[in-house]
Amino acid sequence: MVNRIKKLMMRRKIHNTLVRRCLGEILGTFVLLLFGCSAAAQVKTSNEMKGQFLSVNLSFAVGVMSAMYLCMGVSGAHLNPAVSLSFCVLGDLPWRFLLPYSLSQVFGAYLASAVVYTMYYDAIMMYSGGILTVYGPNETASIFATYPAPGMSVQTNIFDQVVGSATLLLCILPLSDKKNRPAPDALLPPIVAAVVLGIAMAMSSNCGGAINPARDLGPRLFTLTAGWGTEVFTCYDYFFLVPLVAPLFGALLGCFFYQVFIHWHLPDPEPETVESQPQDPAIQLKVVAL
Amino acid sequence: MVNRIKKLMMRRKIHNTLVRRCLGEILGTFVLLLFGCSAAAQVKTSNEMKGQFLSVNLSFAVGVMSAMYLCMGVSGAHLNPAVSLSFCVLGDLPWRFLLPYSLSQVFGAYLASAVVYTMYYDAIMMYSGGILTVYGPNETASIFATYPAPGMSVQTNIFDQVVGSATLLLCILPLSDKKNRPAPDALLPPIVAAVVLGIAMAMSSNCGGAINPARDLGPRLFTLTAGWGTEVFTCYDYFFLVPLVAPLFGALLGCFFYQVFIHWHLPDPEPETVESQPQDPAIQLKVVAL
Amino acid sequence: MVNRIKKLMMRRKIHNTLVRRCLGEILGTFVLLLFGCSAAAQVKTSNEMKGQFLSVNLSFAVGVMSAMYLCMGVSGAHLNPAVSLSFCVLGDLPWRFLLPYSLSQVFGAYLASAVVYTMYYDAIMMYSGGILTVYGPNETASIFATYPAPGMSVQTNIFDQVVGSATLLLCILPLSDKKNRPAPDALLPPIVAAVVLGIAMAMSSNCGGAINPARDLGPRLFTLTAGWGTEVFTCYDYFFLVPLVAPLFGALLGCFFYQVFIHWHLPDPEPETVESQPQDPAIQLKVVAL
């Protein structure tokens, strides 16, 4: 019977590239948020008895790694509209893919929030006493979307998100730049995960370190529909606009810095690889085999 | 003398594939639980002075990695009946191997619990005041098997185990899928370990995050025989059935999602590798050498 | 328009090697300190609610990894005058590059401090009550530069910095020594990051574990200009001289130990590789291909 289902489904193989890619981004962002928000729920509802701030950071990193292995071969594993926008600007993604990619990422994040809410329903109810709020000691909205720490000015939040997203792009662009010293292609996911871990440990204090409009908007939309009310959008003077817009500028800034200060001045890879960097046995071999 | 023993044993080399594989699964699951339950015992009996919740998660991850290197070449290192079932459905493991694999995994987990109990006998007796119980502040049963947090409904526990196991399969299937962008074969163990770490940090709050019937049943059987009494099975309304059955459905669900949303739509690997992904020097070489 | 800018900039491609390299070191050290000091600010201003000492150590390690991938192909990613000095002595860097490299590193660290200060301005003001001091429970100077623990003698601080820097060089030199068993070239950054993590966890108690004159002087100069006053230089009996000078001697000592006790006695790599270490399939292949 399994085989029959298999054959039936096989006939439905999607040959349309865009649909296939969007499916990849949906599932990828779903997995990223599933790890991240579950860990946030586990740490908050257990009053830090079953994990700490560091566990949440680590869990987001595992989410990035897993999501990248899941959909890198399908959609490139952007998982973030700011990353998709950057790749459009850099010419690695056709502009017409930008909106479908971004919507898929938001949708995947929304779905993950729904699963996390169902999974932690009992715990959230117990922790919050049944009152889903954005403010106060029993708030549970921060399990899903990001909110600023008390007393942060709007400029600080914007600057924080711009710097965080710029750092992300500045650190992941060299990883696959053949003119620089790239990381092994098959190990990009754990290395990008480490970069995201670093940003989460260093730049999430002011306003949660979203650095990703989909990671923030998807769960925020979910909390709106699940009973936290419109406060999730209006609170802290419409704070939700910051993680929605600032990462886009930040990511472009990061690309600009990498291009202007590093990439454009690098010599072309071919001659240099053969001449001065024969450290990798597999590359040495190339020379030998020729 | 050592050589004489060696020769004697060499003659006993097991040529029967199934027996060899089962030995592999026994030893692998033994190592997995040895790391995991020892860490749980260390953290609990030291009152979190010699480790924290995160150490237990990390230790299970090291157990996964070590167990995979130990028996990947022998049995494929499933270490989990839910994984074995999935591989049967996917056609990677003959169905007649399913029961022997599962029993071996439970047996390995049982043996590991016995070793951990012996190793931490003094500490467990001191911590529990000599009374081995499932409930209360001095309970020690959770060192071995998983138990739900107070107030969790049975639906929550089932959903938790289904989601956890589905996440596991969804995240490990792409790692060796040649049509996707697989991880390096020799580094699968640490990468799978990272996935398990993520699940432990994000989805172990409700009911312990077993996601593995053998990891739960083996130690539970041990606690039954070692003096914790039949409560280990009857407590929380026969909770033991949840980590025994739900992971099987969860794992299949994970496979289904990966197949339907990702795998079936991927183009065949051969043409694409040569054309568009010549990033890996060793693959480039292939082209050159040809 | 983006393309027009691109073309405009392309014409400005820097062909001067030294300028290109210095740009690389500036940006690399900038990223290193951006991760490190941000994490220090996050942990301190959140009163360890959003991270712990370990997060800061981990964040510095991520900074090292990211900075190395960023500029290894440009400048070799020294990120540390003590490392540059060592490579001059070992003959891997021309002496005339030493001063430009060191100044670039200090400048990159200075810039990063300015960004961190802007990003955490609100939090620093709230934590310190608006008074930027070097001493006392609300001091914030240690977010940027390193300061000794109370009661440490000057000899202890010097010895600490010498040992730390020597350990750094002793541990990173074998990683790329072809006569020894080097790490994979493309994975040097995470492995060096692990070494730095180890030093931060083990040798940062006495006086902050700078082991890098630029990592300390750049942020210290920033705090001088940003309002912490001249105390940042005069405090603890001109302590700033210790992380400025001692790492240079420590690094040379580490090189000396590695050269004298390991490197000089290693047989030349070619014959041994073929004969006794054909474990790596890629190396085996070399033999086969020949």
Next chain:
Amino acid sequence: MVNRIKKLMMRRKIHNTLVRRCLGEILGTFVLLLFGCSAAAQVKTSNEMKGQFLSVNLSFAVGVMSAMYLCMGVSGAHLNPAVSLSFCVLGDLPWRFLLPYSLSQVFGAYLASAVVYTMYYDAIMMYSGGILTVYGPNETASIFATYPAPGMSVQTNIFDQVVGSATLLLCILPLSDKKNRPAPDALLPPIVAAVVLGIAMAMSSNCGGAINPARDLGPRLFTLTAGWGTEVFTCYDYFFLVPLVAPLFGALLGCFFYQVFIHWHLPDPEPETVESQPQDPAIQLKVVAL
């Protein structure tokens, strides 16, 4: 001048294999203990303000990784008499090397303790009030050697050390077994480090998790000479004998288990590699190149 020294030293190149290897083991074990004991000193003397139990475990792991890269190409990086003994029994090390290796390892550990003591002299004096003792809340002997937790019976301690050492060997032997699925040769150090981290997190509660006679005896001898008195040997009923002797038996047990349950039943690698596991591109290449 540097060049003149270099030439002078070059002439002193040690061609004697044993001396070179012993130098390697001395320096390797020195680095291992330098990381481990420094971290123990940092955590203890800072009252867990600058690190926690987990930092010490992680630091020992970094020490293992660094030490292995340092001397793997020279001496094989045993760093542990129990490992050397195992390799003698397995035929990978000539028996006449066992004693020199073991003494080198103890000597390296002794030297590292001396450096750590000097580096943390001020902090140890402040923490202990100047009284170096083995017992009590201000004891500092456990920074260096291992001591049992109160109430542990001698059988428990022996069993603990046997199991820990057996786990170590059981987990590291498959990593380089060409008949199994070995780890990449150049990444053995971080993977072995992860195994040691796991053992430290899971099996160090009862009596400190030495699993290495040199790691324990070297620092213990140092504390004897440095002023902790003969109690370091006589305390807890001559406990020092346990980590000195039990790991030797444990390691052999681990080898025995790996050989009997896994290694002897594995098919020879050649045919299987070509036929059923052509996943690694480099191996595929071999077939192609042939």
